[in-house]
Amino acid sequence: MIKNVEKSGVVSLKQKNQVLFKQQYEQWSGVLNALEEGEKCLLEEYNEAYDDWYNSSVDEILYEDLDEIGKDLDEICKFIHKCTDAEEYQYGMEIGADGVKRISDKLIIRSEVALKTSEYAITVNADRSFIEKYYVEAFRSDTNAVNYLRAFLNSANQDTCRQELKEIYSAYIRRDGRYSGYYDYGSMRVNELAENEPGKNMVYVLRLLGGEFMEVLRLGVSEKDALGWSATFMKQGLAFFLFYLSDGKNLGKGISEMAKITRYVFGFDIAAYSKGQKKIAAKDEMSFFTDIFMKWKKETEIGESDREKILRHIEKQMEKRVVGIMDANRRKYYGECASYIAAIGEIREYLGERGGKQMLMSRYAAEYSRRSAFRTELQNYGWVISRT
Numbered sequence: 343m344i345k346n347v348e349k350s351g352v353v354s355l356k357q358k359n360q361v362l363f364k365q366q367y368e369q370w371s372g373v374l375n376a377l378e379e380g381e382k383c384l385l386e387e388y389n390e391a392y393d394d395w396y397n398s399s400v401d402e403i404l405y406e407d408l409d410e411i412g413k414d415l416d417e418i419c420k421f422i423h424k425c426t427d428a429e430e431y432q433y434g435m436e437i438g439a440d441g442v443k444r445i446s447d448k449l450i451i452r453s454e455v456a457l458k459t460s461e462y463a464i465t466v467n468a469d470r471s472f473i474e475k476y477y478v479e480a481f482r483s484d485t486n487a488v489n490y491l492r493a494f495l496n497s498a499n500q501d502t503c504r505q506e507l508k509e510i511y512s513a514y515i516r517r518d519g520r521y522s523g524y525y526d527y528g529s530m531r532v533n534e535l536a537e538n539e540p541g542k543n544m545v546y547v548l549r550l551l552g553g554e555f556m557e558v559l560r561l562g563v564s565e566k567d568a569l570g571w572s573a574t575f576m577k578q579g580l581a582f583f584l585f586y587l588s589d590g591k592n593l594g595k596g597i598s599e600m601a602k603i604t605r606y607v608f609g610f611d612i613a614a615y616s617k618g619q620k621k622i623a624a625k626d627e628m629s630f631f632t633d634i635f636m637k638w639k640k641e642t643e644i645g646e647s648d649r650e651k652i653l654r655h656i657e658k659q660m661e662k663r664v665v666g667i668m669d670a671n672r673r674k675y676y677g678e679c680a681s682y683i684a685a686i687g688e689i690r691e692y693l694g695e696r697g698g699k700q701m702l703m704s705r706y707a708a709e710y711s712r713r714s715a716f717r718t719e720l721q722n723y724g725w726v727i728s729r730t
Contacts, residue, residue: 422458435462442479450536453484457618464620470498477618478503482510485540487547487608488615491634494551496619500641504552511548514540543607546575550582553642559583559652563659568666577678578607580659583652584685586644588692590636594699595723596684598628605631653693657686668710677719684723700726 422441425434438459445452456479463473477493490507497503540548546562563579571577581603588597610631616622622630644652660682667675683706687699703725707717721727 422455425462431462431465435459435466435468438462439476442476447479447483448537450484450538453480453482453489453538456480456483460618473618474498474503478506478510480618481507483538485511485514485538485548486544487551488610490548490551491608491610491638492615492618494641495634495637504642507548508552511540511545511552514545515549543575543578544609546579547582547607550579551638551642555583555644555652556648559655563655565659568662569670569672571663576659578603580656580682581685582607583656584682584689585635586639587649587653587689590632590639593632594684594688596681596686596688596699599681599723600685601628601632601635604635610634653686653689656682660686664706664710668713668716673715676713676716677722680716680719680723680725683720684725699724704728 422434422438425431425437438455441455442452442459445455456476460473460476460480463476474493474497477489477496481489481493490511493507494500494503546558549558558575558579562575563583565571565574565576581600585597585600585604588600593601605628608631611627612622612625612630615630615634660679664679664683667679680703683703684699687702690698690702703720703723707720707725707727710716717725
């Protein structure tokens, strides 16, 4: 008799929770509808100080949130996440889909909603095309490398997906082929009304992921000056191409460093990539990134003749860089130069040149024989002093 009462009480509590969730779902659905209908909106005003300071032809628009839209979006996201704890996946998926439809695709928070919608869709065994759609929408509202890779690698038709993703990121490329936007601000973009604006390096990364290899090499990895690379895409671009030219296996010290640089500019980690998907078993971050990168590479190949051109271009850029660093006596960059030299040598060996790494490093060591600190850095990346 007691068991029956307890069972009845549990059912009653569950029913109450379902009624509560339905009420909350209708409440937030109404808020989303008000956003779509323009009943709630942001007040725009031009920032004249921006134009005076930057002398820019592009106006900066500031927003005043009198209707507390940001607060509403934050509460909607909390409700969507609450659906996980309550195991109300259907409600979560429906309010998420509603949010993606009605929230401005310029807002980064829409990306979070899209990924949570995909997660619930997987749980309720929704159609694959439905899930894929929200991966693309996550990329549309937070246009970055992690969201690109998730959408592309989970697509049933990668050619179609590649084209759709390209149309999205191309909106951030200026007519002259270069980038729009300035720098990536990372964790600074945290408020609910933060807009999607990929920085210059991220746009170059996306173009590489889209297969625009030679164009990025020409525009982003061809600086005339040997110095000042930290404010450019040079280091990241060279690292990307060197890592790409490897097979991702038994990485030497040089290519391992290139892989780390590439992962960093991608902003990639397991937690970020896992969003919107089935739980991914814990794994070493670099090994997992390498696996994902090589899966993408398999579907986005560089032609053999272009590979040779790219390697020659990298070698010339590094020769120029080393000369510039040495002439300016920038000792703190010796280790960085050594890592790229080692990586180039490792790629030479991978492509069949026997002893290519040692020959290249020995050449640089001989050329700068009086730079003991530089020679030490070469040794740190695998150069072996010949005793003969």
